[in-house]
Amino acid sequence: MKPSIQNDEPNLPEEASTSLISVSKGFISRALFWGILYSIGLWQVHPGWLVIPISLKLLWKRSKVKKMVQKPVHKVSDLPAWIYFPDCERAEWINSILSQLWPALQEHMTDRLNDMTLKDGLLYGLVFSNTSIGNIPPRIEGVKVYKTNQVSRNEIVIDINIVLASDCYLKAGFWSWFGLAVRDVYLHGTVRITLCPLLKDLPLVGNIDVSFITPPNVDFDMEGVANILDVPGLSRIVRNVIVEQICLFMVLPNTIKTPLVTQSQCEVMKYCPTEFKKLELLHIKVIEANGLKGTDFVFMGKSTADPYCVVKVASHVGKSLIKKETLHPKWDFTMEVLVEAAHVGFLELEIWDWDKGKSDDFMGRVVMALDQVYQSARGKPVSISLEGRKPLGNICFETKWFHLSQDIRDLEAHSPMQSETTAVLQVYIDCCKNLVNKKGRAPKAKLTLKCGHAAVQESEVQDYSQNPEIESEFDFLVSNPLTDKFTIQLEDTKYKTDLGIVRVALSELLSRPNYRLKSQPFRVEQTRSHAQIVMELQLQFLKPIPQYGS
Incomplete structure (x- = not known):
C-alpha cells in the first residue's frame, strides 16, 4: 500500500477565505485611488477634468436607483381595456393558451435567435448570442371586434390591448465585438388587426394588416456598450427615437401587410367589392389657455412663459404659434384631420414653454378619447384643467364634426x-x-x-x-x-x-x-x-x- 500523503497546510474555513478576498479587493482599490491622485499631482492635471466623469457617474447611479425604487402611478389608461370600455371583452382564455404555449415558444425562439447572424441590410454582421425571450408571456387585457355598421363589410377589424412586461435578455454584437444587450422590455399598447378583403374560398381572407392605434409605451434596460446610452438625457432621446421609428413603421395609418393570396386570386375570390374607409372630419380650434404656471425665471417680477400648443390625433400633429411672455395665451389655432367613424383613438393637447437654445419645458396636457370628445365636446367651447400633480391651469378648445355625404x-x-x-x-x-x-x-x-x-x-x-x-x-x-x-x-x-x-x-x-x-x-x-x-x-x-x- 502506498503511504498516504498528508497536507500540513491548514484548511482555511470558507469565511476566512471570503474575508481574505475582500481585504485584497479593498487594498487594490485603495492603491489604485492613491495611484491616480499621485499621477494627477505628478503630471499637474487640472482637477476640473474629473468633474464631468464623476458627475455623469453620480447621475447614472441616481437614475438607476430612482428607476428601481420608483412606484408606478396607476392611471385609468393602465387598467384593462374591458373595465373602461364596455364593448371590450375579457380574453382570459387567450392568456391561458399563451401561458401554456410560452415555454415551447421560448425554447424555439431562443434556439433560432442564438448564433443567428444578419447577412444583409444596415445591420450586416450583427450576431445574437446568449439570448432569451423570457419566462413571462405577453398578456391580453381586452379584445374588441367591430360590428359591420362601424367598418366596411369587406373587412374584419379587431383591437387587442396588449401588455408585455418581459424578463427577456437580448444580447448582440457586430462580428462578436461591441457587445450590447437589452433586457426587461416593457410594452403597452393597442394593436389593430384588419382582415381584408373577405374571400368566398379558403383562406377566406386576402390580407392581414397589423398596426398600433396610438404610439405604444416602451421601456427597457440596456447593458454592455449600450449602457453608455442609459445616462440621463441620452436615455430619453434613445427611447423617443425608438418610439418614432415604431410610429413610422406600424402606427396608423402605417401598417404591416401580410398577403395570404396573390392579387389575381384575390380579385377572383373577392366576396364583396372594395369599399373605402368610413371617415369623418374633425375640426379642432384651440382658443386659449388660462392660469398657466410660469417656467421662465425673472429676477425682478413674476415668472412668465412663451407657451405654444401641440395637437395630436393618431399620427397627425399640429403646432400653434408661440405667444411671448404671457400666462394667458390666445392662439385661435385650427386643425382639421380625418378620423375613423368608429371614433377610435385619442385627442391630445399639450402646452410647452418655448426656450431659445435649450429644450422646451412641459407645462401641461389634456388627453380625451375621441368618443368622449364626440359625445361631450361637440360644437361648443370646452374648458378643461390640465393634467398634473398640482393645478396647472385650463385650456379652452372647440371641436366640430362632419359626416361624409354624397349629396x-x-x-x-x-x-x-x-x-x-x-x-x-x-x-x-x-x-x-x-x-x-x-x-x-x-x-x-x-x-x-x-x-x-x-x-x-x-x-x-x-x-x-x-x-x-x-x-x-x-x-x-x-x-x-x-x-x-x-x-x-x-x-x-x-x-x-x-x-x-x-x-x-x-x-x-x-x-x-x-x-x-x-x-x-x-x-x-x-x-x-x-x-x-x-x-x-x-x-x-x-x-x-x-x-x-x-
Missing part, C-alpha cells in the same frame, strides 16, 4: 365659417403597369400624390418592378372641388428621374354617378412607354353634425 346640396350649403375644407377625396391605388426607367429597365418607383393645397402624401418605394402592386388608400382634404386637381408624380428613386405624371380634375367626378370613378387604368403622361396606374376615386362632401345636446 351635392351639402357642398352648396357649406359655409366658409364652418371649415376651410368642403369635400374629401378618397383614392385607392391598386397597381402600376409597364413602368420603365431611362435605361429601359424596371425602376425603383415611388408615387407622390397631391390634391389642391392639401398635404403631399407618398407611397412606399417599390423595388425594381415594372408592375408594382401598391394596394393602398390615400385620403385628401379638398377646398374647392370645382377647381382643384389631383396629381400623381412617379419618380425613379435610384436615378432621381421622373417617370411621368397623372392628372385628374376633380370637376370630372362631379359628373359621374355617386361622384365616383370606378377602378380603371389612367394613362401616365410624359413617358415613352404605355405606363398606366389602376386606381379608384371617390369624392364626398362635408355635412355638419349638430352640436351635442341640440
Whole structure:
C-alpha cells in the first residue's frame, strides 16, 4: 500500500477565505485611488477634468436607483381595456393558451435567435448570442371586434390591448465585438388587426394588416456598450427615437401587410367589392389657455412663459404659434384631420414653454378619447384643467364634426365659417403597369400624390418592378372641388428621374354617378412607354353634425 500523503497546510474555513478576498479587493482599490491622485499631482492635471466623469457617474447611479425604487402611478389608461370600455371583452382564455404555449415558444425562439447572424441590410454582421425571450408571456387585457355598421363589410377589424412586461435578455454584437444587450422590455399598447378583403374560398381572407392605434409605451434596460446610452438625457432621446421609428413603421395609418393570396386570386375570390374607409372630419380650434404656471425665471417680477400648443390625433400633429411672455395665451389655432367613424383613438393637447437654445419645458396636457370628445365636446367651447400633480391651469378648445355625404346640396350649403375644407377625396391605388426607367429597365418607383393645397402624401418605394402592386388608400382634404386637381408624380428613386405624371380634375367626378370613378387604368403622361396606374376615386362632401345636446 502506498503511504498516504498528508497536507500540513491548514484548511482555511470558507469565511476566512471570503474575508481574505475582500481585504485584497479593498487594498487594490485603495492603491489604485492613491495611484491616480499621485499621477494627477505628478503630471499637474487640472482637477476640473474629473468633474464631468464623476458627475455623469453620480447621475447614472441616481437614475438607476430612482428607476428601481420608483412606484408606478396607476392611471385609468393602465387598467384593462374591458373595465373602461364596455364593448371590450375579457380574453382570459387567450392568456391561458399563451401561458401554456410560452415555454415551447421560448425554447424555439431562443434556439433560432442564438448564433443567428444578419447577412444583409444596415445591420450586416450583427450576431445574437446568449439570448432569451423570457419566462413571462405577453398578456391580453381586452379584445374588441367591430360590428359591420362601424367598418366596411369587406373587412374584419379587431383591437387587442396588449401588455408585455418581459424578463427577456437580448444580447448582440457586430462580428462578436461591441457587445450590447437589452433586457426587461416593457410594452403597452393597442394593436389593430384588419382582415381584408373577405374571400368566398379558403383562406377566406386576402390580407392581414397589423398596426398600433396610438404610439405604444416602451421601456427597457440596456447593458454592455449600450449602457453608455442609459445616462440621463441620452436615455430619453434613445427611447423617443425608438418610439418614432415604431410610429413610422406600424402606427396608423402605417401598417404591416401580410398577403395570404396573390392579387389575381384575390380579385377572383373577392366576396364583396372594395369599399373605402368610413371617415369623418374633425375640426379642432384651440382658443386659449388660462392660469398657466410660469417656467421662465425673472429676477425682478413674476415668472412668465412663451407657451405654444401641440395637437395630436393618431399620427397627425399640429403646432400653434408661440405667444411671448404671457400666462394667458390666445392662439385661435385650427386643425382639421380625418378620423375613423368608429371614433377610435385619442385627442391630445399639450402646452410647452418655448426656450431659445435649450429644450422646451412641459407645462401641461389634456388627453380625451375621441368618443368622449364626440359625445361631450361637440360644437361648443370646452374648458378643461390640465393634467398634473398640482393645478396647472385650463385650456379652452372647440371641436366640430362632419359626416361624409354624397349629396351635392351639402357642398352648396357649406359655409366658409364652418371649415376651410368642403369635400374629401378618397383614392385607392391598386397597381402600376409597364413602368420603365431611362435605361429601359424596371425602376425603383415611388408615387407622390397631391390634391389642391392639401398635404403631399407618398407611397412606399417599390423595388425594381415594372408592375408594382401598391394596394393602398390615400385620403385628401379638398377646398374647392370645382377647381382643384389631383396629381400623381412617379419618380425613379435610384436615378432621381421622373417617370411621368397623372392628372385628374376633380370637376370630372362631379359628373359621374355617386361622384365616383370606378377602378380603371389612367394613362401616365410624359413617358415613352404605355405606363398606366389602376386606381379608384371617390369624392364626398362635408355635412355638419349638430352640436351635442341640440
